[in-house]
Amino acid sequence: MxxxxxxxxxxxxxxxxxxxxxxxxxxxxxxxxxxxxxxxxKFLSGDIAAYKEDVDFKVNELVDIQSLQQAGIAVLxxxxxxxxxxxxxxxxxxxMFWKDNTQGKKxxxxxxxxxxxxxxxxxxxxxxxxxxxxxxxxxEKRKSAPISMIDLHSMPSRPTxxxxxxxxxxxxxxxxxxxxxxxxxxxxPEFIQFFHAELEKRGHECSFNEPYIGGYxxxxxxxxxxxNIQIEINRSIYMDEKTKELLPEKVFQLRPLLTEVLIKxxxxxxx
Numbered sequence: 050m051x052x053x054x055x056x057x058x059x060x061x062x063x064x065x066x067x068x069x070x071x072x073x074x075x076x077x078x079x080x081x082x083x084x085x086x087x088x089x090x091k092f093l094s095g096d097i098a099a100y101k102e103d104v105d106f107k108v109n110e111l112v113d114i115q116s117l118q119q120a121g122i123a124v125l126x127x128x129x130x131x132x133x134x135x136x137x138x139x140x141x142x143x144x145m146f147w148k149d150n151t152q153g154k155k156x157x158x159x160x161x162x163x164x165x166x167x168x169x170x171x172x173x174x175x176x177x178x179x180x181x182x183x184x185x186x187x188x189e190k191r192k193s194a195p196i197s198m199i200d201l202h203s204m205p206s207r208p209t210x211x212x213x214x215x216x217x218x219x220x221x222x223x224x225x226x227x228x229x230x231x232x233x234x235x236x237x238p239e240f241i242q243f244f245h246a247e248l249e250k251r252g253h254e255c256s257f258n259e260p261y262i263g264g265y266x267x268x269x270x271x272x273x274x275x276x277n278i279q280i281e282i283n284r285s286i287y288m289d290e291k292t293k294e295l296l297p298e299k300v301f302q303l304r305p306l307l308t309e310v311l312i313k314x315x316x317x318x319x320x
């Protein structure tokens with residue numbers, strides 16, 4: 050197991066509530082978790098380098114959470130590692146879904162029984178979605194306009210063999226940001242276009258629904274009255290993809306920029 054650089058406040062997630070009376074929306078960060086609970090260890094290979102490969106590394110540190118809270122934006126950050134329970138997948142496909150990582154390295158060496166899987170879903174998957182549901186229902190009561198919701202991720206700068214199998218027609222280089230709305234299903238055109246324009250205005254190349262169209266969180270949240278998108282951040286613009294380390298100078302530039310764009314968008318589409 051590799052350790053977080055900060056203490057775990059909860060074995061599951063941290064919920065950062067909005068500060069003040071105004072509540073504008075929610076940001077979900079489901080894949081930056083690095084915690085591998087003890088009950089998973091017997092099922093996994095123990096290859097720490099393989100574990101690190103597909104983490105959305107430190108995405109929660111690419112935004113100023115306190116500034117988001119002060120702007121009325123809640124932030125939900127998961128701690129459990131996606132190789133244990135993938136929170137961007139449905140319950141049925143969440144527990145140790147990744148048998149190998151996207152580089153082909155073995156992750157799962159022993160399958161869990163049906164009863165073990167159900168217990169792990171109950172412990173690690175459902176609480177995240179219960180909080181999402183409660184938060185969005187609360188926001189629906191407070192707001193007349195659609196709720197602003199963003200699911201925040203990071204992506205490798207180049208597709209692996211696994212990615213090319215999933216989408217053979219994708220480009221071999223990726224933009225700085227990929228914005229996804231399930232191909233026009235989960236928000237108004239104006240909502241996703243706003244974030245696209247603001248990021249490009251600040252010098253970042255962006256794409257719509259390429260190479261990702263949005264995951265299960267985006268699909269799930271669409272049942273509520275939301276403007277709801279997924280944003281993928283190219284890892285090369287903030288980290289060393291080989292050593293799995295943050296690049297402080299790049300983070301110093303990206304963090305205030307991304308925070309500003311998010312706050313500006315949530316404010317614009319608030320009722």
